[in-house]
Amino acid sequence: MAQVLEFKLPDLGEGLTEAEIVRWLVEVGDVVAVDQPVVEVETAKAMVEVPCPYGGVVTARFGEEGTELPVGAPLLTVAVGAPASSVDGDAGDEGSGNVLVGYGTGAPPARRRRVRPSAGAVPVRPPAGPPESEDRRTATAPVGREPGQRTDTRDGGHRNSARLHAEGPVPVISPLVRRLARENGVDLRELEGSGPDGLILRADVEYALRAAAGQMRTPTPAPARVSAPAAAPGEFLQAPSLARGVGAPASPGLTGAPTPAHGIRVPLRGVRGAVADKLSRSRREIPDATCWVDADATELMHARVAMNSAGGPKISLLALLARICTAALARFPELNSTVDMEAREIVQLDQVHLGFAAQTERGLVVPVVRDAHTRDAEGLSAEFARLTEAARTGTLTPAELTGGTFTLNNYGVFGVDGSTPIINHPEAAMLGVGRIIPKPWVHQGELAVRQVVQLSLAFDHRVCDGGTAGGFLRYVADCVEQPAVLLRTL
Template sequence: MPGSVNGRVRQDPPLPGRSPSGSPLDGPPAAGQVGTGLPARGPAVGGAHGGGSATSGTPAGDPTVSRTDAFGLPAGGAAAIGSAVGGEIVAGPDALGPDVGGARTGRGPSVRRPLPESGPTGGAADDPSAGTLAPEVGPHGRRHGSPQDGGPQDGPVAVISPLVRRLARERGLDLRRVSGSGPDGLILRADVERAAAREVDGEVSEAPTVGVGKPVGQVRTQDGAERIPLRGIRGAVAEKLARSRREIPEATCWVDADATELLAVRAAMNAAGQGAGAERISVLALLARITTAALARHPELNATVDTERNEIVRLPAVHLGFAAQTERGLVVPVVRDAGSRSTAGLSAEIGRLTRAAREGVLTPGELTGGTFTLNNYGVFGVDGSTPIINHPEAAMLGIGRIVPKPWVYRGELAVRQVVQLSFTFDHRVCDGGVAGGFLRFVADCVENPAVLLAAV
């Protein structure tokens, strides 16, 4: 192609196997070349300014010589970064400062880099680093063109772990703009997470100080946002629920049950006690009575885990808590010795504690010491839930709303009152068989309350 030497325009002779215009000629390529017009791998690379060919011309040992092909690139595959001499990459001035179609500036001395060792096949294509000129390293170990010098780096990125690359892709980060805190500027996972946090916060900083900055979990705020301190009941509940989720490996199973017979029994009990002035029996009290019977059959669920001693502690008495929503927040009053109370006694105590919760006069003793919890989320009009266990207890029974649904009853389709029961348990204290047996017994008692008589 035309070039400029000392202000004069000259025309280089065409490469073997190419026409004067630079397009490939018909016929086989010349010796020492491949079909692309680029020279094959060998110790010599294209000739001098005065002419020559890929197979003859200026000796390859002259590192100041360069030629370009029809595409404006240094001739000869690996010669894009210089010529191969004596096991080294010799990068001439043209290779260090290539400029396709424009003027070259900044000519300087040649830079020598060791050639990567060839693999078993001896081909440069087997080594992904072949033909890549490493960036120059300054006196303080910083690479020119790195983010510390301003601007993203166009060369290789200092990343080893595929996990770090994947994390950067998922966060939409350009690794060239991330400064590494590892050895020799290696980018670590923590560097990517810090950079992602700054992107979320709207910060732009290409050279963060290691160990300094906002935490990754900081919440992004908006103008006019309201901050509500987690204090009082709300703060205590938040801490307890968070601790439960951190420490307890919970699992949940559930089942639908036909509660038509249970409601009929409740109506009969209330009708019988109406004349005597007895307090009405609640559905929650009936389910509490069924729960205490189920815990008597499966005592391993009335337990807690002592993490300090790594022991399961089975508790002899059932102190039954029940979730109650109040204006001040969620509270769990506790019915002491629930296993020794009758259905009427359970109903009376649940009613008293519920009124005290609404009035905000529950004592600390009435809010602590529970061993098992009932969660009646059916009052909110929902069918199911996967509740968080009331730490440090080991299980919780959830009760959904009771609604009429199509149900196969005695071989025929009928409309029945159906409830969904869910059971969440600490998998450390029991396996799925125990949990399933507990829930199945509860469902059987709901569908046929006479089963409860056999357990009394």
């Protein structure tokens, strides 16, 4: 007889808590083998193909393409031991034992005993459709209570809620909701969910928090009983004000609730969400300053032409600028560092892992060239090309997107001259390079048309003063104007 096993979104490592479904690789009814990729997801770090640890027939999928799921949410269910799965041998009897970024696909979990509902509670039968998780199958809903309501302990509701969940786990939509409740001291057993079959949603916990805060702000002799409206899974609810009766219209000018803005709403998730979080943290924690200088890049452009005309792999301009950066960091190591505020120490790093900004269809990413200080111009060109292609195809691994110690940002490709870049936390500096264009320039005492570029350095003022930052930027500009300066450090 077939056994239906539920495969949940595994922990993808690097502290990631959710992922977006990009593309399903299987359909309901397909036969899958152990460790066969079943779905392609996008995290804040990279695109990942998720393999299924069970072999059998796919009976249900959870989530459409474009849906964001938290770690631990159901992905699909597989019937193992069914006749259609015989093509996989006995693969469905055990997990593969392989590991997906910290997630072990071990043996399938033992089936739990179905919990018998208690007296005074009506068992909830799951609707027709895909099998549900065990938490939802054991959920019960009491008679006479409204969804989303925190139990009123003064009228005996506490005893009812305790009886509601006493014999089974509290049905919660995701681990993130459990964590939100735990961190804010909300007892999930005192809530009834407004989701399907009494499922507790994030909106229910947020509503309970706002209701409790409202009671603290506006104490009343006999507060009105407040019920949360029903919501679809993941929907955010606005709690009514406890300062007025239920159903009373809000008077204009008497409440401080802002009017929701109209327009197109784009969720901050995936790569865009990760960028937003990191840049916001950089602005909060790093006291940055910026200095800039114009440089005559004519000789550097001539040197690149000469290198490429000599045969061999082509040298990119970005690789030459990266080689200049590593030479400058050897002279000014303060800028290749990070700040440990807990220990109140500046940590100067021995290795230069050079990040560079790359714009892709999924947003801005910063691949990292490992040990850039040990590579020559040819090696840097090859690595830049490899990482850029991986960024465009969305195949960068988390290891290739983390661990940078200094960032090179070539915003000149967008046709702009200058910028004040935001430092890539927890690094200490970023060099920005504008476009290289012909401009009037005084060369050897005469006015001439030269190839000019603007260089800008954003630096963490905790690690160095303006003298060090200015010295670094001046050395970079000197190497751009006279590439022979680099011969001293080659």
